Structures are given as C-alpha cells and as structure tokens.
Amino acid sequence: MEQKESKKNDIIIELCKALLSDTGIVGQDAWKKLVVVGVSGQGYGRMYGYRFDMQDDWEAVSPDGGQPQDILKRLQQAMLEESPTGRAWVACLIRIG
Numbered sequence: 001m002e003q004k005e006s007k008k009n010d011i012i013i014e015l016c017k018a019l020l021s022d023t024g025i026v027g028q029d030a031w032k033k034l035v036v037v038g039v040s041g042q043g044y045g046r047m048y049g050y051r052f053d054m055q056d057d058w059e060a061v062s063p064d065g066g067q068p069q070d071i072l073k074r075l076q077q078a079m080l081e082e083s084p085t086g087r088a089w090v091a092c093l094i095r096i097g
Contacts, residue, residue, distance in 0.1 A: 008078050015071040016096060019047075024064030030054060033097035036061070038072040041090055045069045052097075 019025045019036060026034070036049030047068055050058045063069065072092070080088040 008075065008082075011071060011075045011078055015068060015075060016094065018068045018071050019063070019094065019096065022063045022065055022068060025049075025051065025061050025068075027051060027059070027061070031097070033095070034061070036094045036096075037091060038069075038094065039091045040069075040072050040076045040088075045073055047072065049094075 019034065025036065030053065031051045032054055033052040034049060035052075036047055038047045039045065046062075048060070048062045051061045052058050075092075076088050080086075083089075
C-alpha cells in the first residue's frame with residue numbers, strides 16, 4: 001500500500017512540475033495561485049483553469065503542450081488501481097499557491 005501511495009504522490013508532483021513549466025499555464029507575469037481542472041476519460045483528456053495575480057485578478061489558462069495531460073492520464077490509472085469501485089475518476093482539481 002505504501003509503495004502505491006508513493007507512486008501516486010510522485011505522479012502528482014510530476015504533474016505539478018509540468019504545469020509550472022508550461023507557459024500556457026504560468027504565463028510571463030507574476031502570479032500567486034493556479035487552479036486547474038483535469039478531465040480524463042476513455043480516449044480523451046483536457047485541462048483548463050485560472051491563474052490569479054497578486055491583485056486576485058484572474059485569467060483563463062490551459063496547457064500549451066500535451067505533457068500535463070499525459071501525466072494526468074497516468075495519475076488516473078495509478079489511482080484506478082486502488083479504486084474500491086473499480087471505476088476511474090473523471091475530473092480532478094489541482095490548486096497551486
């Protein structure tokens with residue numbers, strides 16, 4: 001169980017790092033909070049969210065590259081392995097900051 005938990009945590013960290021390195025998410029300006037929704041299902045996946053600046057103004061964002069979506073699918077699969085219902089989640093919320 002502990003090894004599976006570590007695997008999920010490692011994937012979550014990898015996903016956050018990928019989001020933080022994606023210019024479509026972080027942009028060029030200073031920000032204080034990112035809120036990203038990942039939606040993943042059979043044969044599809046997308047991510048979108050909001051970037052908040054220091055004055056709490058927001059801007060809609062989405063990844064420029066496919067790496068965050070690929071990692072999201074891996075996270076979904078890792079969590080599915082432990083799902084008591086045998087069903088994968090469809091959406092997740094990630095908040096950084």
